[in-house]
Amino acid sequence: xxxxxxxxxxxxxxxxxxxxxxxxxxxxxxxxxxxxxxxxxxxxxxxxxxxxxxxxxxxxxxxxxxxxx
Amino acid sequence: xxxxxxxxxxxxxxxxxxxxxxxxxxxxxxxxxxxxxxxxxxxxxxxxxxxxxxxxxxxxxxxxxxxxxxxxxxxxxxxxxxxxxxxxxxxxxxxxxxxxxxxxxxxxxxxxxxxxxxxxxxxxxxxxxxxxxxxxxxxxxxxxxxxxxxxxxxxxxxxxxxxxxxxxxxxxxxxxxxxxxxxxxxxxxxxxxxxxxxxxxxxxxxxxxxxxxxxxxxxxxxxxxxxxxxxxxxxxxxxxxxxxxxxxxxxxxxxxxxxxxxxxxxxxxxxxxxxxxxxxxxxxxxxxxxxxxxxxxxxxxxxxxxxxxxxxxxxxxxxxxxxxxxxxxxxxxxxxxxxxxxxxxxxxxxxxxxxxxxxxxxxxxxxxxxxxxxxxxxxxxxxxxxxxxxxxxxxxxxxxxxxxxxxxxxxxxxxxxxxxxxxxxxxxxxxxxxxxxxxxxxxxxxxxxxxxxxxxxxxxxxxxxxxxxxxxxxxxxxxxxxxxxxxxxxxxxxxxxxxxxxxxxxxxxxxxxxxxxxxxxxxxxxxxxxxxxxxx
Numbered sequence: 001x002x003x004x005x006x007x008x009x010x011x012x013x014x015x016x017x018x019x020x021x022x023x024x025x026x027x028x029x030x031x032x033x034x035x036x037x038x039x040x041x042x043x044x045x046x047x048x049x050x051x052x053x054x055x056x057x058x059x060x061x062x063x064x065x066x067x068x069x
Numbered sequence: 070x071x072x073x074x075x076x077x078x079x080x081x082x083x084x085x086x087x088x089x090x091x092x093x094x095x096x097x098x099x100x101x102x103x104x105x106x107x108x109x110x111x112x113x114x115x116x117x118x119x120x121x122x123x124x125x126x127x128x129x130x131x132x133x134x135x136x137x138x139x140x141x142x143x144x145x146x147x148x149x150x151x152x153x154x155x156x157x158x159x160x161x162x163x164x165x166x167x168x169x170x171x172x173x174x175x176x177x178x179x180x181x182x183x184x185x186x187x188x189x190x191x192x193x194x195x196x197x198x199x200x201x202x203x204x205x206x207x208x209x210x211x212x213x214x215x216x217x218x219x220x221x222x223x224x225x226x227x228x229x230x231x232x233x234x235x236x237x238x239x240x241x242x243x244x245x246x247x248x249x250x251x252x253x254x255x256x257x258x259x260x261x262x263x264x265x266x267x268x269x270x271x272x273x274x275x276x277x278x279x280x281x282x283x284x285x286x287x288x289x290x291x292x293x294x295x296x297x298x299x300x301x302x303x304x305x306x307x308x309x310x311x312x313x314x315x316x317x318x319x320x321x322x323x324x325x326x327x328x329x330x331x332x333x334x335x336x337x338x339x340x341x342x343x344x345x346x347x348x349x350x351x352x353x354x355x356x357x358x359x360x361x362x363x364x365x366x367x368x369x370x371x372x373x374x375x376x377x378x379x380x381x382x383x384x385x386x387x388x389x390x391x392x393x394x395x396x397x398x399x400x401x402x403x404x405x406x407x408x409x410x411x412x413x414x415x416x417x418x419x420x421x422x423x424x425x426x427x428x429x430x431x432x433x434x435x436x437x438x439x440x441x442x443x444x445x446x447x448x449x450x451x452x453x454x455x456x457x458x459x460x461x462x463x464x465x466x467x468x469x470x471x472x473x474x475x476x477x478x479x480x481x482x483x484x485x486x487x488x489x490x491x492x493x494x495x496x497x498x499x500x501x502x503x504x505x506x507x508x509x510x511x512x513x514x515x516x517x518x519x520x521x522x523x524x525x526x527x528x529x530x531x532x533x534x535x536x537x538x539x540x541x542x543x544x545x546x547x548x549x550x551x552x553x554x555x556x557x558x559x560x561x562x563x564x565x566x567x568x569x570x571x572x573x574x575x576x577x578x579x580x581x582x583x584x585x586x587x588x589x590x591x592x593x594x595x596x597x598x599x600x601x602x603x604x605x
Contacts (some may be wrong), residue, residue, distance in 0.1 A: 010588035012165050020161040027154035028317055030309045036289075036302065042282030046303050050153050051357050053351045057157045061164055061347040069340070 016067040023057035070226050072527045073226045076392075079401025080225065080408065083262070084236070087255045087409050091243030091416075094250040105441035106180050108235045109248035110424045114175070118348070120253055124354045124417075125332040125345060127256030129156075129323065132411035133210075133475075135263070135359055140383040142363030146292050146300045148308055150360050151316045156353035159320035167324060167346070168339045172589040173582055181421070182330055182489045183429040189492050191578025192500040193433055199268060199485050200429035203327040204422055206482040209456065209474030211418045212462040214411035216472070219463070221404040223374050224388035229463055234407070241456040244416045245449050249335055249403075252416040259413050262406035263366040264355065266391075270365075270403075271358045274394050287368035302364075304410075307539055307546045311535045314550035322483045322552065325490065328414065329423035338591035351499075359387075366390045375462055415459070423451035424543030473531045477518055480534065480552035484510040487563045493587065500578045502566030510559025517551035538578045 033049040040048040141149030179185050187196035243251045292300045368388050374385040391403040427448040431437045487501050523532025535548035
């Protein structure tokens with residue numbers, strides 16, 4: 001998948017891969033979201049922020065995929 | 070009674086439709102010859118992005134998940150929501166790993182994770198251990214899919230085991246005939262139904278219950294009133310570590326399950342896998358909403374169906390909520406979504422288990438020169454045996470036994486991570502070190518699970534996966550996911566064992582893979598192609 005010069009070995013290394021750390025780390029930091037307030041559409045912070053992390057995950061994996069294609 | 074008839078008719082019609090699809094699937098994308106594991110067991114290894122999205126989504130988010138996760142949220146609150154961070158973390162975590170696994174499997178024709186370990190570490194023993202771990206972890210998972218079907222049948226007032234036996238007999242027949250093509254085709258129906266039902270549920274039910282705010286308030290009021298210290302709509306000081314390690318440990322374990330890998334290996338190139346890592350979180354969104362059905366059930370005052378043992382069966386909470394809230398015909402659709410939701414993973418799991426037996430036990434130990442057609446034959450038969458076993462598990466044993474086993478399954482499948490997961494990155498580990506690590510991790514994991522009581526059900530052992538750190542002599546009420554700690558033990562022993570075996574100059578296995586294999590893509594020659602070229 002990685003664009004490759006002739007004679008150069010393929011690899012999946014790329015600085016962009018570090019972006020994948022973000023959606024892995026964020027949902028595991030409970031101090032960020034372990035609270036009731038502020039609520040959004042009636043959802044406590046605990047629920048809406050964790051659901052929002054899905055978007056971070058989608059965004060990061062999409063960027064890494066496109067930049068390393 | 071009439072309400073149940075409407076529900077049953079809708080349920081039966083949808084169930085029959087997918088059964089027909091299961092048989093027709095044998096003709097879908099038909100190869101010249103289906104008699105090989107690459108065709109029967111992996112659908113021709115040629116699925117594109119859309120099919121893979123439905124197939125893997127239908128495989129990972131099982132019927133049991135749909136009833137058990139909201140039931141956990143109903144009972145314990147925030148802790149049950151771990152399923153969401155778990156499924157957010159997993160995709161970026163395996164993004165690069167699965168692409169490597171696909172490439173090396175593509176080049177060497179691997180069908181199971183144990184195939185990879187066999188070639189990478191040159192050790193039939195280690196491969197056998199990985200295969201048996203996979204089988205033991207998968208079997209109770211198949212049985213649990215029956216628990217999902219049983220939960221909806223119970224809510225419709227259908228009791229007795231005959232309907233489940235019929236459902237599984239049909240499933241067994243079309244899986245035998247069509248292989249992985251059957252669940253791949255049915256997954257389209259399953260996932261579409263699930264999306265419709267859940268989106269309807271999260272719009273319709275809160276509107277009837279006075280909005281999301283009052284749903285969460287009702288849940289908070291319930292948890293505040295109970296004496297149990299671990300529940301609530303947010304986490305407390307003692308279960309945060311459990312929440313994080315459970316989410317992370319489950320994410321590490323997910324793609325070690327043989328059936329998860331089956332869906333991945335069936336895709337046609339690396340790009341399909343990477344695109345799916347970005348697209349599969351759509352199901353995580355769905356799972357988050359499904360989890361919140363547990364709070365809706367609290368706000369609606371839903372009562373589960375009382376089981377044969379006189380206790381309320383918590384797994385019927387969500388079907389009961391649908392029964393209470395939806396018009397009968399739509400409740401029938403919802404039940405069908407759960408019922409069909411059980412068939413897709415059950416089919417894939419039985420195929421994965423059958424492939425493990427065929428490749429890593431039958432061909433390794435019983436018939437070394439097995440042809441492709443013989444392998445396919447054995448796998449098809451074993452897939453039947455596996456399903457009969459799952460039905461017997463539910464009929465003859467307490468279903469609780471399967472639930473306990475599945476809990477253990479998650480912990481033990483994690484013990485294959487050093488060989489399967491890290492093995493994709495490094496060949497540093499000595500095969501002896503990996504075996505020693507596995508033994509240590511398994512022992513530690515099972516011991517820790519044994520030490521977990523569940524006061525709510527009065528069980529002294531195997532009461533959950535939250536291991537109290539006080540068992541290790543620490544003065545705290547904090548708990549941690551047993552699998553996570555067991556994996557740490559495994560890794561430490563594997564490292565020490567590797568150093569020891571190296572120092573003693575114990576012979577290590579040959580590595581049959583080379584660096585370039587891990588980045589190969591569609592269009593590159595594979596061993597299979599090379600074999601064909603040589604025989605001409």
